[in-house]
Amino acid sequence: MTTITASPPRTDSRWPDRLAPLAAGWLGLWGVLALIGTLTGAGYPFGPNERRGGDDNLLHLVPVDLATPLFAGVLLTAAVVALAMTRPSGRPPGPLRALLVGYGWAVALVLAVVVPDTRVLVILGYLPILIIGAPFGWPPVDYADVFTWALFARFAALAGGLLLAGAVLAWQRRTAGACVGCGRGGTDRGWTTPAAAARWGRWAVGIAAVIPLMYALTRFAWAVGIPFGISREFLTELQDTGLVWAGLGLGAFATVGSILTLGLVQRWGERFPRWMIGLAGRRVPVKLAVVPATLVAIAVTAASLGMIGQPEFWTGIDLAGIPQRLWPVWGVALGAATYAYHLRRRGTCRRCDRG
16 A cells, blocks of 8 residues: 655755856857857767767758758857846746747756667666776776767757756746746645645556566566577577676666665655664655666666657567566656655645645
8 A cells, every 4th residue: 555645844945046057157168169069160079970870769850961060059048048037026927928938848858868779778787887897897888989079969969958948947937936846726626735746656566566576477488598588599699799698777767766766655765664764763854765766767868869860660579578568658657656655755845835
């Protein structure tokens, strides 16, 4: 049975007021770099050999020669929008507010979900293996080929998208008369109440936990020599190159992620279990669960959009590929499960005293 508890009152935080200037500075910096790249012909920031942005990215719809000046214009304009949101004011005229909010959310979505593609999720999945194996020379990869400028630019876009999303959300709340910190405009009603979030959150958690577990099972099968969903020849190739062990590592991390996802509706996801010495019985900080789960949900959704743009995604579906075809569902479900956890545990807001 799910335990519905609220966190103790939080201290007042000024973080919503800092997001707009941070977003303006970050986007302005990258907008200037893109403008310099346009004027000097320095090249496309997401990979010099990707003439149309890469096959696993929706940016392939934008020609490279147009992409750099387009990014410069979009980023600089978004920086101006974020800068305008730093000014305290009442509710602006409806059309102006709709324009600023709509443009801000659109740019944030592109930067955080469209630009990163599968590379961000892949590096996050392999990062523990790369860190642990680096002293032993395994996996046998050239780290200069892994941590490239194109990868850094994708992470920079993700950071800019998250900052802009936070700035737009805070300004949207402020101009709507809601609390900037928690978003409440009155008492919780309907699906946002803790009781309602506990109900629909369980469904979201179940879906978000099953899909990565399905992915893990295929990698475990390959590690023990079972060619589940692939040919025997391909499995032999994976074993000869050692990639089967990298897949085993990814499967292990996917299993851990699946278990942690279940914590969003379990008591041990609210209070640390007894075996955690020094933390046993203490409340789990809400952000400790919400922040990493949100980042994973965004990374999975970004990877899903990149894969959807590939023709192979819609053809030649085999058993091993089914879990990856479900990644769009995984990303949405994990995001919903995380939001439900937040609604259940956010407690009373010290900024507005609601809750």
